[in-house]
Amino acid sequence: MQTRHGFTLLTLQEFEQWIVQQRVGRTVLTLQQHHTWSPGYRQFNGSNHFDLQLGMKRHHVTNNGWADIGQHFTSFPDGTIMTGRSLEQVPACIKGQNAHAICIEHIGNFDTGGDTMSAAHRATIVGMTASICRRFAIPVNSDRVVYHHWFDLDTGARTNGAGTTKTCPGTAFFGGNKVGHAEQGFLPLVRQTLGGVVSAPLPTTVRYGVVKADTLNVRSAPAANAARRNVVLAGAILRIHDERDGWFRLSAANDEWVSARYVQLVERATVNSDVLNVRNGPGTQFDKLAALSRAQEVFVHERRDGWCRIGQESRWVSLSYLTFA
Template sequence: MESKYGFLKMNLGEFENWVNSQRIARTILHVQQHHTWVPNYSHFNGSNHFERQLAMKNHHVGANGWSDIGQHFTIFPDGQIVTGRSLEATPACIYGNNQHSICFEHLGNFDVGGDQMTAAQRQAIIKTTALICQKFNLPVNPNSIVYHHWFELGTGRRNDGSGNNKSCPGNNFFGGNKVQDFNQNFAPLIQEELGGSPLPLVPPSLRYAVVTANRLNVRVGPSGSESKASDRAPVERGAVLRIYDEKNNWLKISKSQSHWVYSRYTLEVKRATVNATVLRVRSGPGTSYSIVGNLPKSEEVFIAGESNGWCKLALEEKWLSKQYLDFVN
């Protein structure tokens, strides 16, 4: 494992140990798959991992105006994995659809006629995706593992690649970038890596809260006088936390560790699943409000409030019809 410019570079074995040791407060529901397109294989010389990652960060911050590099990880042609932004931070990779996500960028151009993916990078993509699914109990399906191509570029609406969409992660990425390509080619490889068995279900009795402060410190006990947890970064606004206990207005956010946050800076939310084939997302609680997106069947959401049969998504001004939601508890 090497470190430079604030990034870590790891091989697959190192990544597995590292990611399993990470304590992440925010709830993860999605793994995003992207290709960089540029830079591609012609820009990689076998030893410039850190320089390429820094160049991407400089572009994302300087040209795009983002606070940091967009992705959490970049996977290089030699199978090495380089870290990006903090895992507690929402990525900046799919417009309007970054919440609750982990983002992978795969260095290369995986459109037809572009780079021929190496065996090392292919194995790293499969293994790292499986490890994230395993860590966060994500089912292997096109709601949990998503391609950038499935979302309209300008609006962020999911249309499964039928409109004005980027080809990302490439129309030759594991045999194609359509949902059917994912189901036929990529999903079986992830499932095989996981041993073919379904992952444990999240307990339906679990409570959730969304962070309303810009950054919320995690402490080792239910009091402001307790020290900050040394192995956790502060939690950022909009993160949805799992609640395992509550004491004196403090919320325990770890099942195995004494890690607590002050409830004053959170808002309790309910977890729900979309039961419609496609559910329209509106800008207000009613059909007279404009459509700002759509959600596929089985997509999971967090609801912060209700009004006249409509449900509000966490801290966003986005609303869903309650009749098309199944609440977990």
């Protein structure tokens, strides 16, 4: 394990141990798969992991105007893995789909005729995907483990590859970049690594809340003078397992508490129609901003006249097409 420029390089075995130890306050629902296209295998010389990662960060910050590197993790042709953006921050990877997501970038061009994925890289992509799904209880299916190619670049709507899209993570990525390719060539390998089990389902008593403060300390006990264990950021959706004396507990297994004063309760729901338009106000007379697809999960911040606000900003959907947990 090596650390440089704020990044840490790990083997797959180190990553598997490291990820279970990470305290993450925000709720993670989906895992995004990407390839870098450039840099690719030709730019990797076996020892320039940190240089390539730093180069991507500089491009994302300077050219794209982002606050940090876009992805949470990067995998390399030799099977190693490097950390990137903080896990408490949403990624900057798929327009309109970054909330509640973790993003992986795989070094290489995995379009047909591009780089041939090494055996070590292949094993790591499967293994790290399995480890992340296990850690965050992400079901291994094509609703929750997603490819960039499945989303329209202009609207962020899920099109499963129709419209204006990237080929990412590559037309030859584990057999192809379509939903069927993922379900036949990639996801079964992840399930096999997990032994067919991700984790026990969350208890039905779990509630959800959104962080209202710019930053919110996570403490080891329900008290302002308790040791600080973590910091969660504005807009993060938190799982609430217990409430005591004005404090919310974020973990069923660990003592992780935040002040309820800075958390607003929200409702978790699932889209029950093939397409659900997102509008900039509570009514069909308002402009369409994007579209959600069946089985996508959202968090409702406000209900008004048969409409639900699904973000801190003005993003509204019809109540009729949501099923609440």
